[in-house]
Amino acid sequence: MSVTIKDIAKYVGVNPSTVSRVMNGTASISEETKKRIYDAMAELDYHPNSFARSLANGSTFTIGLVINAGNKDAFSNAFFIQSVSAIETVAQAKGYSVLITNDLQSENTIIKKFILEKKVDGIILPVQCMDEELVKMLDDNKVPFVVMGEPQKKKSKMCWVDVDNEQGSRQAVEHLIESGYHTPMLWVENKKTIFESKRTKGFSDMCKEKRIDDYKVCTYSQENVRRVLEDIVSGIDKTDCFICANNIVAYNILKEIKNVWIKVPERIGLITFDNYPLAEYLEPPLTVIDIDTYRMGEQAAELLFENMKDKERKTESRLIPTQLIARESTRS
Amino acid sequence: MSVTIKDIAKYVGVNPSTVSRVMNGTASISEETKKRIYDAMAELDYHPNSFARSLANGSTFTIGLVINAGNKDAFSNAFFIQSVSAIETVAQAKGYSVLITNDLQSENTIIKKFILEKKVDGIILPVQCMDEELVKMLDDNKVPFVVMGEPQKKKSKMCWVDVDNEQGSRQAVEHLIESGYHTPMLWVENKKTIFESKRTKGFSDMCKEKRIDDYKVCTYSQENVRRVLEDIVSGIDKTDCFICANNIVAYNILKEIKNVWIKVPERIGLITFDNYPLAEYLEPPLTVIDIDTYRMGEQAAELLFENMKDKERKTESRLIPTQLIARESTRS
DNA sequence: ATGAAAGCGCTAACAC
């Protein structure tokens, strides 16, 4: 067995509780004995047993992190690791550990286990696994939590963080206008998702603010792209710049553009959400609206710790600002 | 406070120890009382406190997973999440939790904390953070561990898993030969890394086995690529296919190839290690040597659990087979 | 087959 608080106590000639007090700074102890205890701890290479500590004071000093690995979307996977890293960094700074799980089983079994078996003091989880039952359970057990991704329906009080998709679109439009474009088109994949609807809103709003009256939102498909490009070539469509939902869409559109010999960025400016590893190597390198996934994790963790401290459930959301990286697919 | 083993005992009218025995199947209990205890547990919604359990039997039922988020290599980040997911899945199946950390601090402080504060029963860590001191510590504390990535110098006994880079190259060469190419060239970035040296070895070995006497290994740089392409165009160099270190290299080479109007896959076949999200959308879609990162995590976890069971340190390594995905940058 | 009791390592309420 390893060296315990009792060994230290015996070694120094004090009571175990005194040692505990020194460790936790939970009472005033004479500098003299304090020093002797610290020395003894160093000498005997003492390290507190985390489980005993947790058991004794009812706090686990660990937070749970649920990831949804089921999400095969290349991009969300690609930089998720940064979120994880950020969360762990924040936790570490506060002396907390991070228990990670991908709740494959339906019913959120593992998440519930985390709660019921008292494994964690708080939880960060993806919006995809939220449901009424889980929220109720979290509330019943008074386990603070933060959601990654904006919930569609925010019935009960809850904290969440998400990318500021609305701002992302606004940024894109602004950049395009400043670069001399004046007739933008937004290519989306599925307007029903909450992030695409935010992007669409930001796009429309900004266009109106900038007094652009000729802007369009299109659903991406090869046929649609070809039709639009035809109209642009023939002069029917005055569109002079595209904002794409993601790098794959951007890349495919770029191919079609090249097929009809339209010049980028001269005739058509191209800007895309997300920043895949290859984006800067494409021809031309893509101007992108990047997302700071590290920041997102960081904010989620900080929000969680605030909740854990205050004990009363807050309703606070944090939007992570997007960042425009200007490259050569838009005029500069 | 939540319901404990005592509550169950009282409710049923037995001793707490009996309840414990039922939970752990650690003694023969009459079906009768067994049933009554199970019923009571369901009724009172009992869930064992994981910390108390760990404290009592000295086992944490959790494993540690160290990630090196410092590694900014886009690809290793991109699919690392799959490894994490695999590890957690295996652990979950065995009733274990996963504590994750990115040991930013030098000195492996957190890893040591995991060990000394008895937070984990075993650890999976990246080869980058291995050093003699850490290995000694792990050994001293009898904490089983598995390394992700092949260590350069394998002094002490240890378990590790890695991608079978040698086989990856052999697979590439084989595919090229079968597709009718006969003079391959391997483009590497830095021959000194262990994985590139394995790839180079696999490449050379396979070429010899296949009785190819005209094969080359080149260090990637734009000038080198241009020079080689010039020689190919002018007929001095008979090379008819390239194997690239990664997708970025492949993409850059592809650009240069297009500049000199060489046809892919007709005149030059192209195959690359790794499979970035955009690889299949490139023109032409890239034939790749893919890596099963899920499998890698899975194997690491399984190896760890074997070690934890047997208690005596084994020396076993597992190479994860690569997989060729034939697309259109090579003839079919 | 089950009860009693000690103990895992640490904390905290209560003494003095």
Added chain:
DNA sequence: GTGTTAGCGCTTTCAT
């Protein structure tokens, strides 16, 4: 300022 003691919730000998 420090000792005493009673737990935290569970496991595990030792009885019977």
